Amino acid sequence: MPNLRRLAFVCALFLSMTPAAAQQTQSRLYEITKSGVLRVCIWPMYYSISFRNPDSGQLEGIDIDLSKELAKDMGVKLDYVETSFGSFIADLQANKCDLGMFGVGATMKRAQAVAFSDPYLTSGVYAVVRKGGPITSWADIDKPGVNAGVSLGSYVENFMRSYFKNAKTVAVKSEAKRS
Numbered sequence: 001m002p003n004l005r006r007l008a009f010v011c012a013l014f015l016s017m018t019p020a021a022a023q024q025t026q027s028r029l030y031e032i033t034k035s036g037v038l039r040v041c042i043w044p045m046y047y048s049i050s051f052r053n054p055d056s057g058q059l060e061g062i063d064i065d066l067s068k069e070l071a072k073d074m075g076v077k078l079d080y081v082e083t084s085f086g087s088f089i090a091d092l093q094a095n096k097c098d099l100g101m102f103g104v105g106a107t108m109k110r111a112q113a114v115a116f117s118d119p120y121l122t123s124g125v126y127a128v129v130r131k132g133g134p135i136t137s138w139a140d141i142d143k144p145g146v147n148a149g150v151s152l153g154s155y156v157e158n159f160m161r162s163y164f165k166n167a168k169t170v171a172v173k174s175e176a177k178r179s
Contacts, residue, residue, distance in 0.1 A: 032098055038071045041083040041097035049103040049121075062121065063101040084173075086153020089113045105155025125156055142167045 071078035
């Protein structure tokens with residue numbers, strides 16, 4: 001008898017679902033498994049994270065390795081969609097990709113538009129400077145006449161604009177080539 005009650009309860013629950021709730025049961029996971037393709041947005045200029053090796057042209061890094069394992073575990077083909085920090089939310093919302101994997105800062109503004117997983121990697125903000133050059137600390141950068149380049153649309157862009165009091169933050173398009 002308890003099994004019949006459970007069955008009746010489940011049936012009543014199913015029949016009482018609103019169309020919106022029923023639609024939610026057709027999740028992104030369902031769409032991925034149905035199509036047999038996992039589309040992952042990446043920014044392939046993030047060394048060791050998701051990076052296109054200029055010598056081989058191959059993608060490498062922790063997010064490339066993790067996305068390959070995820071697709072393998074799901075039993076689906078993997079397609080990469082190149083994006084940027086400034087456009088990945090629009091790309092997700094436009095259904096160009098199923099998820100983004102490229103070391104994105106989970107800001108409140110971004111969290112209002114997309115869902116974030118628990119982080120599997122964290123790092124601080126760091127600067128890249130010439131070896132043996134005049135810059136050895138953050139204070140060396142934050143001086144009048146100094147331009148600090150950051151990736152347009154990245155977490156670091158807004159952070160640096162609020163952090164520096166004297167240096168000028170210059171946002172550079174993600175498509176710019178690194179040497």
